[in-house]
Amino acid sequence: MEITIKTEQRCQLIDITSQVESVIAKSKIKDCLCLVFVPHSTAAIILTENEPGLKNDWLKVLKKLVEDEEFEHNRIDDNADSHILSGLLGQGKVIPIEGGQLVRGTWQEIFLVELDGPRTRRVVIKLIKG
Numbered sequence: 001m002e003i004t005i006k007t008e009q010r011c012q013l014i015d016i017t018s019q020v021e022s023v024i025a026k027s028k029i030k031d032c033l034c035l036v037f038v039p040h041s042t043a044a045i046i047l048t049e050n051e052p053g054l055k056n057d058w059l060k061v062l063k064k065l066v067e068d069e070e071f072e073h074n075r076i077d078d079n080a081d082s083h084i085l086s087g088l089l090g091q092g093k094v095i096p097i098e099g100g101q102l103v104r105g106t107w108q109e110i111f112l113v114e115l116d117g118p119r120t121r122r123v124v125i126k127l128i129k130g
């Protein structure tokens, strides 16, 4: 199963929890593992709180990690920072499902992290029976 997300900025956090939950609800599988994966090397998946200040904090920290670097890849593509942050954050997460519900903490929302937008991103969702 797959969802498509259109991003609007170069770097952006987008809460995709409800879209993932509706895929799970349609599947009728009650107990399994849920892989949420982006088939992209300049985007990532994280779990964090959906709070506007925190979303900005994430973007500040990510920017700081890669600023002032002279990246070799930028000679051909000008997006080395995006690739590196994507790899560091991870391009997928595995979340348990019990009783048809994602097992997650109160402040754990699923986010697509756009790192080289705006683009159209695919998010692949696989339910893996345990």
Ligand code: ZN
Pocket: 073, 077, 078, 079, 080, 083
């Ligand atoms: Zn590149």
